Amino acid sequence: MTTETTPARVTVGTGDPVLRVRDLQVSYGTPNGDVPAVDHVSFSLQPGQRLGLIGESGSGKTTMATALMRLTRPPGRIVGGEVLLGETDMLKLDEKGLREVRLRDIALVPQGAMNSLNPVMRIGNQMADAIEAHEGRAARKGMEERISAQLARVGLPPTVARRYPHELSGGMKQRAVMAISTVLNPKVIIADEPTSALDVVVQRQVMQTLGRLQEGIGSAVVLIGHDMGLIAQFADLIGVMYAGRLVEIGPVDEMLTDPRHPYTRLLIDSLPKLTAKGKLVGIPGLPPALLNLPQGCAFNPRCPYAFDRCHQDVPAVQQLAPDRRAACHLYPANPALPALPASVQMDAATPLELTGPAMEGQEEVAG
Amino acid sequence: MSATPLLELRNVTKVFQSGVRKTPANMTVALRDASLVLPDGTATATAIAGESGSGKTTMARLLLGFIKPSEGQILYKGVDITKMDKAQRLAYRREVQPIFQDPFEVYNPFYKVDHVLTTPLRNFGLYAGEEQKRIEEALEMVGLRPKETLGRYPHQLSGGQRQRIMVARALLLRPRIIMADEPVSMVDASLRATILDELRKLVSEFGISLLYITHDLTTAYQVCDDIVVLYQGTVTEVGSVEKVIRDPQHPYTRLLVSSIPLPDRTQRWGEDDSAITEEQARRSTSGCRFAPRCARAMEECWTQIPPLFRVDPDRAASCFLRKDAPVLPSEQVGQVLKVMRPGDAGNAPAA
Incomplete structure (x- = not known):
C-alpha cells in the first residue's frame, strides 16, 4: 500500500x-x-x-x-x-x-x-x-x-x-x-x-x-x-x-520554488519553517474588504512591487506557460518575479494600514 | 540566575473526577507529574506542545490559577499560588498575563476595544493620569496605529488586529510572564508571522518570559528556546527546541514531527504508522500512555511508566528505548532547560 x-x-x-x-x-x-x-x-x-x-x-x-x-x-x-x-x-x-x-x-x-x-x-x-x-x-x-x-x-x-x-x-x-x-x-x-x-x-x-x-x-x-x-x-x-480572484495557478513544485505573483511569494515567505530559525515576516496590511476593493489590483496596497499601473488597471490573467497563469502587471514584461526591492523590505514593526472597516465573513480558520 | 525561580511547576498532577465514586473509570489524569521552571532574571520562551x-x-489553566493541582505545587517566586494572600494574588494576576486563542470571544461586542485596555489599568490602579499615553504606546509597540484602533468596536477590526490588541493589553501591564494559548491558530497566514514575531520580541526586547502553548511544532520551533511535548497528560520529551524538533528521540515526538505538512516538496510526509495492529491499539496500558500507538513498544512499556531519561545535556525523553541514559527526576527538569543549562545562560533567543 x-x-x-x-x-x-x-x-x-x-x-x-x-x-x-x-x-x-x-x-x-x-x-x-x-x-x-x-x-x-x-x-x-x-x-x-x-x-x-x-x-x-x-x-x-x-x-x-x-x-x-x-x-x-x-x-x-x-x-x-x-x-x-x-x-x-x-x-x-x-x-x-x-x-x-x-x-x-x-x-x-x-x-x-x-x-x-x-x-x-x-x-x-x-x-x-x-x-x-x-x-x-x-x-x-x-x-x-x-x-x-x-x-x-x-x-x-x-x-x-x-x-x-x-x-x-x-x-x-x-x-x-x-x-x-x-x-x-x-x-x-x-x-x-x-x-x-x-x-x-x-x-x-x-x-x-x-x-x-x-x-x-x-x-x-x-x-x-x-x-x-x-x-x-x-x-x-x-x-x-x-479577494475573490484566482491570482496564480501552476504546478506545486514550480509555485513553491518560483512563485510569480507577489502575493504567492509573500505568502510562502511568511510560513514558519523547520529548517532554520529566521525572521518571521508577515504580509503587512490586511486583505481588502470586498465591498470596497482598491482601484486596480486588489493586492496593490500590500504589494512591495506595486507601480503606477497597479493602482489603475485590474491585471488580466496572463498565460506564462502552458500550465502556469498569473494575474499581475509584472508580466509578460518580466521572465520571473524580480528580487524584492531592498528599499521596501518588509518590517513587521511597520504600523498596519487600516484601510476601511475590515468587513470580513466568518472566520474560516478553525482552531 | 537567582536561586528562586520565577515560576515553578513541581510534580504537578491534575485529576478530573466525573461521577461520585473514585473508580479508575471516573478519574481522568489530565496531567501527570509535570514539572517546569522559568528562571528569574532571564527571559525565556518555552513552548508547551x-x-x-x-x-x-x-x-x-493551572498556571493561571483557574484550577488547583491535585498533587504537587505551583510556585511563583517561591510562593505556592494556591496559598497566596490577597496582595500576592493581585501581583500574580498582574505579572502573569494570558493571551487566549480566540480573538473574537475575549471582547464584549457592546464596548469599544478601548474597554479591554482601560479596565485592567483601573483594576490594578496603574499609571494614574497617564493611562491614555501608555495605551497608545502599547498599541504602537505591536504595530497598531492608536488613532485608527481606539474608539472602534471589535467587529470593525480583523481577527489579527484584535489579537494584536490582546498582545498590547498584556504588554501594558508590564507582566513578567505572558502565557499565550494558541494565539495564532485563528489568525490568517499572512498575519500569523507578524504576531509571532511580536511575541518573540516580548522576550528579546522587553524581557518578558513567554509560555507558548500550541499544537503547531513549526511555530513553536520558530518562537521558543525550549519545548515540553505532552501526550495524554505526560511529558514525552523536554528540552532544547533544536534538539527535540530537529532530532526527536521519543517515538511520539517523531510521529508528530514527521506528520507536519511542510511547504517543501523535498520533505514529503513519511509513511503512516499502519504497523500498529488493532489488537495493540486496543490493549490497555498502565505504563507508557503512547504504547498502544508505538511501533516500537516493548513489554515493559505496558506495565511501567517511563521516567525522563536525560538523553543529552539539554534534552530528556520519557521512553524506555533510551534507558541507557541517566534518569532525570521530574522536578529537576530545569536542568535541561535553556537558562539552567551550564554555559548557555542568558542568551537572548536567536534572532
Whole structure:
C-alpha cells in the first residue's frame, strides 16, 4: 500500500478535462450593493489531478467550493460562468438533473465532519440512503457488502456501519464522511478543509486516505484550504485566491520554488519553517474588504512591487506557460518575479494600514 | 540566575473526577507529574506542545490559577499560588498575563476595544493620569496605529488586529510572564508571522518570559528556546527546541514531527504508522500512555511508566528505548532547560 504520491502522478492528467470552470462569478447581495466573492475564476482539471486552492479568510475559496456543487445559498448568487462536468454545465441543470449529478459525478467532502453526519442514523444507513437515492431499490441487493467494501477503502472496519456518529472519533468521522461522499465513485471530489479540526497526525492519515481513495477511483480533486504545507504535500497544482480572484495557478513544485505573483511569494515567505530559525515576516496590511476593493489590483496596497499601473488597471490573467497563469502587471514584461526591492523590505514593526472597516465573513480558520 | 525561580511547576498532577465514586473509570489524569521552571532574571520562551487531549490547556489553566493541582505545587517566586494572600494574588494576576486563542470571544461586542485596555489599568490602579499615553504606546509597540484602533468596536477590526490588541493589553501591564494559548491558530497566514514575531520580541526586547502553548511544532520551533511535548497528560520529551524538533528521540515526538505538512516538496510526509495492529491499539496500558500507538513498544512499556531519561545535556525523553541514559527526576527538569543549562545562560533567543 503506497501512501506517497510518485512523481509519475503529476502526468496522470492527460486526456480530456473532467472539470472545466470558466469565468465563474459569485456575488453576495448586501444592502450596500453586490459583493463579488468569486470573480471570473477559470481552471480545468484532468482525471486524477489534484488542485489545491489556497486563500485567506474572505478570499472566496469556500464560496467557490459551494458554487462548484451549485449549493450557493442566498444572499449568495452565481452570476455568471460555466462549471462543466464533461459536457454537462452544472449551472444549467434543473433540480432533478442536479440531484442526479451530485454525488454520482461531483461530490463534496465538507468541512467539519461532525456537522455533516446525521446524528440519529447509523453510518451504514446513511451510506445506503445515498446509494438508493441514485440507484433505486434495486441497489439493496448486496448493499451490506458494498458498504463494507467502501468503509474498507477509507480504512474503517465493517463494524463502523452499525455505529452512530457520536461513537466515532474525529478522524473516523471524517473518514466516514469521505466514504459516503465517494460511494458512487464521483469524477470530481471537492474537499473543503477536510482536516481543519483534526490533529496533525490524524490529518496526515486522513489526507493519505483521501489520496489513495482518489487514486483508486481516478477522480480529480479540488482541495480547499488555508494551509500551504498541507496543500504542498497533497496537491499537484496550487491555485492562489485573493479577494475573490484566482491570482496564480501552476504546478506545486514550480509555485513553491518560483512563485510569480507577489502575493504567492509573500505568502510562502511568511510560513514558519523547520529548517532554520529566521525572521518571521508577515504580509503587512490586511486583505481588502470586498465591498470596497482598491482601484486596480486588489493586492496593490500590500504589494512591495506595486507601480503606477497597479493602482489603475485590474491585471488580466496572463498565460506564462502552458500550465502556469498569473494575474499581475509584472508580466509578460518580466521572465520571473524580480528580487524584492531592498528599499521596501518588509518590517513587521511597520504600523498596519487600516484601510476601511475590515468587513470580513466568518472566520474560516478553525482552531 | 537567582536561586528562586520565577515560576515553578513541581510534580504537578491534575485529576478530573466525573461521577461520585473514585473508580479508575471516573478519574481522568489530565496531567501527570509535570514539572517546569522559568528562571528569574532571564527571559525565556518555552513552548508547551501537544495535540488535543494532551493536557496543554490544563497546564495553562493551572498556571493561571483557574484550577488547583491535585498533587504537587505551583510556585511563583517561591510562593505556592494556591496559598497566596490577597496582595500576592493581585501581583500574580498582574505579572502573569494570558493571551487566549480566540480573538473574537475575549471582547464584549457592546464596548469599544478601548474597554479591554482601560479596565485592567483601573483594576490594578496603574499609571494614574497617564493611562491614555501608555495605551497608545502599547498599541504602537505591536504595530497598531492608536488613532485608527481606539474608539472602534471589535467587529470593525480583523481577527489579527484584535489579537494584536490582546498582545498590547498584556504588554501594558508590564507582566513578567505572558502565557499565550494558541494565539495564532485563528489568525490568517499572512498575519500569523507578524504576531509571532511580536511575541518573540516580548522576550528579546522587553524581557518578558513567554509560555507558548500550541499544537503547531513549526511555530513553536520558530518562537521558543525550549519545548515540553505532552501526550495524554505526560511529558514525552523536554528540552532544547533544536534538539527535540530537529532530532526527536521519543517515538511520539517523531510521529508528530514527521506528520507536519511542510511547504517543501523535498520533505514529503513519511509513511503512516499502519504497523500498529488493532489488537495493540486496543490493549490497555498502565505504563507508557503512547504504547498502544508505538511501533516500537516493548513489554515493559505496558506495565511501567517511563521516567525522563536525560538523553543529552539539554534534552530528556520519557521512553524506555533510551534507558541507557541517566534518569532525570521530574522536578529537576530545569536542568535541561535553556537558562539552567551550564554555559548557555542568558542568551537572548536567536534572532
